[in-house]
Amino acid sequence: MISPIVLPLTAGLLCFLFSHKTFTIALAAALANLLAVCFLTWQLLVFGPMRCHMGGWQPPLGITLRTDGPALLMLLMTAVTGLAITLYARGYFTYRIADPRHASRHQRQQRYFWPLWMLLLAGLNGLFLSNDIFNLYVTLELIGISAASLAALSGKPVSQLASFRYLMVSLLGSLTYLLGVVFLYKSYGVLDLDILQNITTSGPGMRAALALLSVGLLLKTALFPLHFWLPPAHANALAPVSAILSALVVKGSFFLLFRFWFEVFASIVTTPALSFMGALGAIAIFWGAIQAMRQQRLKLMVAYSTVSQLGYLFIAFPLARVDGDAQVWSIVIFMALAHACAKSAMFMAAGTVFLHLGHDRIKDLSGVRASLPITVFAYGIAAVSLMGLPPSGGFIAKWMLLTSSLVSTQWWWALVIITGSLLASIYVFRVMSRFFVIPEGFAFKKPEPLSPLLEWPALALALLSLLLGLVAPWPLYILATGSTFLAQIFPGGLP
């Protein structure tokens, strides 16, 4: 069970040692990670959820790792997206190193990218598996440190400034989280999530602890109004890094937040608090979409679209009380999976367009369709999933959201979801139409052939996000395995 943590960690350290074979090491680790996660999934399906006590120490003192449905789906998401990003990053760096003007700078970037990416992967896997509230703090810091250094890699002053702010925000978030952990330890004297879940009692100290934990995690998840750091940090990073940050890193802290609210401390969460989160999510959807429409640069637009899409994850919160926890788990996990695939595909496509044209100003994107058909196709399919058109994964998630908001007679959330999708289609098509417009007198120059590694991973991920809608029962089956409260997951919701 520890292999998804140990493999990338070892690979990251090896990358520092053997600076010439970094790609081989990273690719091997990403593949092995995928295999390990598949094996864990098989184990889950056969034996049910498992616990692993590290070093043989029992829970009140030792650290526990655990696998269950939601954690494994997130691990699978990380492994698959991570593999595609690894391949894409190879193509990206090879292309840039081939440019003789800044070859040495790009070579240096590549040398630092691989170990940092592997450490980030180890941190993410640790976050999804860990069952100890202080160990989770350590993984959060590991993610924060490696993500901030990855964001600074491009070396441009703007991106360094953005990543400094990112680091400060992520530190503030994790220290607030740590204060929450301290409050918990003061009241109960335990750190294990299972034990905490059983002994949680409502009280002011407990509420304060949950509030601190939540604020810390919300800062890292970039929910409106705490999203201010996200667009500059994500948009100014290198393309593979943007994909990693947007698709995986924000999901990590969100997953933790969700687990706290709906599993560990579910007994003390109140309905007004849930509605408050939903309201913030709704504002995030609108604000992110409106900002995305106003952007002049493709990558900034995609980054603001992340702010908007994260809002949908929080809309699910107020729907939980009426409809039961099972529905809300499947909605949120599905939304996270679909968004991870689609958003990383979109950032990869944006990165390829940037490499091809040398800029990403939206108004000058005309005619890209003719020279980069595969990339534009990938962008389009990812956009389908973001807008939530059938049969994409995004559609299934939004459909489940809509039905549960109507069933629970909270129709205003349905209104928000529909308007949000409309706004999403506006900002997506604003770019799409540019791709297809071929201005008069457009000189068709034969483009230099791009490496397949630059175009195909994006397309594969985009197709995956589309196919998620068709194979929806499988992930939901994994999600439901072995958890009693998820047993009645299939009825309703699915179209």
Add this chain to the structure above:
Amino acid sequence: MITTLLYSLTGLILFGMGIFTLFIHSHPLRKILAVNVMSTGVFLILIATAYTPLGQGNIDPVPHAMVLTGIVVSVSVTALALILACRVQETSNLNLLGKKRQGRIPEESSK
């Protein structure tokens, strides 16, 4: 009991001061110091929870282990933050206020 309370309150005040400075001041060094003060506050509270009056049982070792881990994390994060702050000042005429720096024009970096 009173001792624990005293230390915990001091820790909370330090945490609050850190947050205040982090929001109010825009100079990078002050921000980094503010984060350090915040983490010291948290560690102080943690240590205070481990306190047991003399002769009333053993001291709880878990908070000490947590503080040690926290210190390691805090040192490495501070190092990274300092490097980033230096880089921003070196490679650009932006300082961390987001404004143009007054006065001398910074020399072009050799990269």
